[in-house]
Amino acid sequence: MEVIGQFNRGFIVARRVERAPGHGNVVKTDDLFIVDQHAADEKYNFETLQQTTKIEAQKLFRPEHLELTTADELLAMENIEVLRCNGFDVTVDEDALPGTGQRLKLMARPVSKGTVFDMKDLEELIDLMRDRPAGQIVRCSKARAMFAMRACRKSVMIGMPLTKSQMTTVVRHMGAIEQPWNCPHGRPTMRHLSDISSTSRRQHRSMPVDWAAFAPV
Ligand SMILES: [Zn+2]
Missing domain, CATH: 3.30.1370.100 (MutL, C-terminal domain, regulatory subdomain)
Known part of the structure; x- marks a missing residue:
């Protein structure tokens, strides 16, 4: 995933990047995702506390x-x-x-x-x-x-402006947890926005995201 920017001081907009088969170059796709910055960070911090406390x-x-x-x-x-x-x-x-x-x-x-x-x-x-x-x-x-x-207390809050590197950290952490889809209270951490390039969106909607393949850009 590549961070594009912050929306409304609450959400991170990211696009999916792929490794091209063969030469391994990073290819940017038009597949957009929106990440709830608080829910995503909270989920990561929660999993870390569960594992280490x-x-x-x-x-x-x-x-x-x-x-x-x-x-x-x-x-x-x-x-x-x-x-x-x-x-x-x-x-x-x-x-x-x-x-x-x-x-x-x-x-x-x-x-x-x-x-x-x-x-x-x-x-x-x-x-x-x-x-x-x-x-x-x-x-x-x-x-x-x-x-x-x-x-909840130690996570980035809604309304907090984030730098690109802070956003990148939040998104990359999602790749480190097994079930990144919901925060500990059950709120979704991210949503697929749309695939701008695709004419057959339905096909892409249920596509799994490889968060681990997040490419630092
Ligand atoms: Zn919270």
């Missing part, structure tokens, strides 16, 4: 035994690092018998200014781990809401 943990005065099913216990043990990242510091009690569902002890709980976490959040995390490969980061809904709020 280690929620602070507060040590329990007395560690608690977790009462889990054997399957959940195994799941939790495979994902101990993910739980720690979420502020639930869990250790394996070597004295407890396997298969009793009491092998895990909670040593610390997550704390965060403005958000109170409890055991329901631990249950939600274990639930989310069920359909995912071990070690993949999951977040409970309270944490996601917390990250969405933080991401």
Whole structure:
């Protein structure tokens, strides 16, 4: 994508560029996109927080035994690092018998200014781990809401004039996330405007965008 300019201090207008087959030169197309600068930046910041934030943990005065099913216990043990990242510091009690569902002890709980976490959040995390490969980061809904709020605050606002390089950064970041289409609140981050050159627009409307192929110009 190549940034053309800012519209109404809220949107970035960009055009798709392609690599020509064979010689690899950059070819500018007449395919135009409009990017919501706040929604796009917010989505990137949200995904970054989701992936990198280690929620602070507060040590329990007395560690608690977790009462889990054997399957959940195994799941939790495979994902101990993910739980720690979420502020639930869990250790394996070597004295407890396997298969009793009491092998895990909670040593610390997550704390965060403005958000109170409890055991329901631990249950939600274990639930989310069920359909995912071990070690993949999951977040409970309270944490996601917390990250969405933080991401909103640190993102470029509507009404803010942006330089070309700032706009380029926003657009390029979209190529770095898996699902760039909606902000954490569900608002679309970008829309296909039109393909000026095309007489058969319908064909192009559902065309996937290769954000990763964004060419710095
Ligand atoms: Zn926002």
